[in-house]
Amino acid sequence: MTDAAAPVLPDALSEIREEFLALPERERLQLLLEFSRELPGLPERYESMPGLLERVEECQSPVRAFAEVDDDVVHFYATAPEEAPTTRGFASILAQGLSGLTTQQVLDVPDEFPLMIGLNRAVSPLRLNGMAGMLTRAKRQVREQLAA
Amino acid sequence: MPAPTDPTPRLAEYAHPERLVTTDWLAANLDTPGLVVVESDEDVLLYETGHIPGAVKIDWHTDLLQPVERDYLDGAGFAELLASRGISRDTTIVLYGDKNNWWAAYTAWVFTLFGHEDVRLLDGGRNLWVAEGRELTTDVPSPAPGVYPEVERDDTTFRAFKEDVLAHLGTGPLVDIRSPQEYTGERLHIPDYPEEGVLRGGHIPTARNVPWATAVAADGTYKPRTELEAIYREGGLGIQADDSVITYCRIGERSSHTWFALKYLLGIEDVRNYDGSWTEWGNAVRVPIAAGDEVGDVPAALAGSRAA
Numbered sequence: 001m002t003d004a005a006a007p008v009l010p011d012a013l014s015e016i017r018e019e020f021l022a023l024p025e026r027e028r029l030q031l032l033l034e035f036s037r038e039l040p041g042l043p044e045r046y047e048s049m050p051g052l053l054e055r056v057e058e059c060q061s062p063v064r065a066f067a068e069v070d071d072d073v074v075h076f077y078a079t080a081p082e083e084a085p086t087t088r089g090f091a092s093i094l095a096q097g098l099s100g101l102t103t104q105q106v107l108d109v110p111d112e113f114p115l116m117i118g119l120n121r122a123v124s125p126l127r128l129n130g131m132a133g134m135l136t137r138a139k140r141q142v143r144e145q146l147a148a
Numbered sequence: 149m150p151a152p153t154d155p156t157p158r159l160a161e162y163a164h165p166e167r168l169v170t171t172d173w174l175a176a177n178l179d180t181p182g183l184v185v186v187e188s189d190e191d192v193l194l195y196e197t198g199h200i201p202g203a204v205k206i207d208w209h210t211d212l213l214q215p216v217e218r219d220y221l222d223g224a225g226f227a228e229l230l231a232s233r234g235i236s237r238d239t240t241i242v243l244y245g246d247k248n249n250w251w252a253a254y255t256a257w258v259f260t261l262f263g264h265e266d267v268r269l270l271d272g273g274r275n276l277w278v279a280e281g282r283e284l285t286t287d288v289p290s291p292a293p294g295v296y297p298e299v300e301r302d303d304t305t306f307r308a309f310k311e312d313v314l315a316h317l318g319t320g321p322l323v324d325i326r327s328p329q330e331y332t333g334e335r336l337h338i339p340d341y342p343e344e345g346v347l348r349g350g351h352i353p354t355a356r357n358v359p360w361a362t363a364v365a366a367d368g369t370y371k372p373r374t375e376l377e378a379i380y381r382e383g384g385l386g387i388q389a390d391d392s393v394i395t396y397c398r399i400g401e402r403s404s405h406t407w408f409a410l411k412y413l414l415g416i417e418d419v420r421n422y423d424g425s426w427t428e429w430g431n432a433v434r435v436p437i438a439a440g441d442e443v444g445d446v447p448a449a450l451a452g453s454r455a456a
Binding site for chain 1: 193197209
């Protein structure tokens with residue numbers, strides 16, 4: 001599939017995008033729900049690590065997320081409560097879409113990726129900001145580790 | 149034909165006991181004709197993971213708001229939405245949701261703008277229902293369409309706009325439902341987290357800060373009436389029964405929860421919710437704010453123009 005207007009995405013993110021866009025709008029929520037169920041658990045070494053939790057006060061769900069760089073390969077880990085399936089779905093998309101990429105590939109992911117997967121009407125742009133925030137933070141964490 | 153009122157004694161002490169139902173009562177009344185249970189959540193997917201049997205979903209972002217006008221549905225849109233959920237004008241609606249019923253209360257408030265007569269909240273919300281191990285299902289009902297008239301939304305009785313709040317300063321209580329850090333202006337946003345983007349931190353001058361959670365017990369149910377009186381009336385904010393009161397928070401959802409308590413549990417007649425809230429006020433041109441712990445004064449220019 002060629003789409004001249006769309007920025008180039010890494011393969012995994014591109015496949016996720018096509019999966020969503022192939023569905024009618026209402027059914028995209030079900031796919032997001034499937035992603036939320038697929039969110040992998042945290043590796044043990046992160047389970048008890050303090051400082052990963054950047055707690056969001058009020059209206060939003062607490063999410064812990066961390067992009068780990070190992071030999072220039074990125075792994076994205078995240079956790080969010082069961083009662084926040086949307087947040088879990090967003091985290092799961094990024095965990096599946098970013099993990100295994102090089103640091104440069106992650107930094108090159110367009111910031112507007114969350115707005116490119118056809119969820120603007122089914123989920124709303126304000127909520128998609130939640131995924132944009134996670135992506136921004138992952139990039140910052142990658143940069144910090146590269147600079148260290 | 150409205151469903152019967154939940155006769156639970158602890159509800160009877162509230163000014164309008166018919167506005168709340170307990171989880172026990174709801175569990176026993178799920179099949180009552182003319183009653184529709186509606187789930188309204190912050191999380192757009194939570195309903196899909198499992199909900200109270202027979203409940204339909206109404207989402208504040210995707211169902212209630214018109215993004216272009218930044219306003220709620222019009223009468224035709226509202227009629228279509230409710231009819232599609234099997235709701236008629238005389239249906240008893242029981243609302244519940246996540247986050248201590250913030251969005252359920254918000255939806256109840258929007259329904260009230262359209263004058264729906266019988267709107268109730270499930271006391272304790274989704275959390276309590278789940279904590280008590282009650283039944284959930286992923287079956288989505290397909291109700292027969294309701295018959296709902298096109299009703300004009302009433303934007304004056306229960307809703308306040310920015311101009312109303314400006315005119316209100318110095319004339320009646322103003323209750324800020326946000327966290328103390330938001331009230332003082334210490335917190336504007338958290339790094340890398342989604343926010344509506346507010347330029348100034350603080351509160352509306354003269355507003356008193358009573359975070360929403362002050363109104364609920366540990367299990368998320370509303371506190372008994374005497375405790376609510378002590379918070380909002382004598383010994384607390386000192387609100388009088390005939391005061392005109394405005395509530396606000398950041399986007400108007402937490403303040404709906406307090407709006408509901410003041411209006412229906414304490415029986416204060418004139419309570420409006422300012423849905424523009426801090427997201428609008430903190431960014432608005434030529435409106436005053438106060439920072440820090442002090443409630444702040446009515447700006448002289450406003451007080452002067454009113455006296456003149």
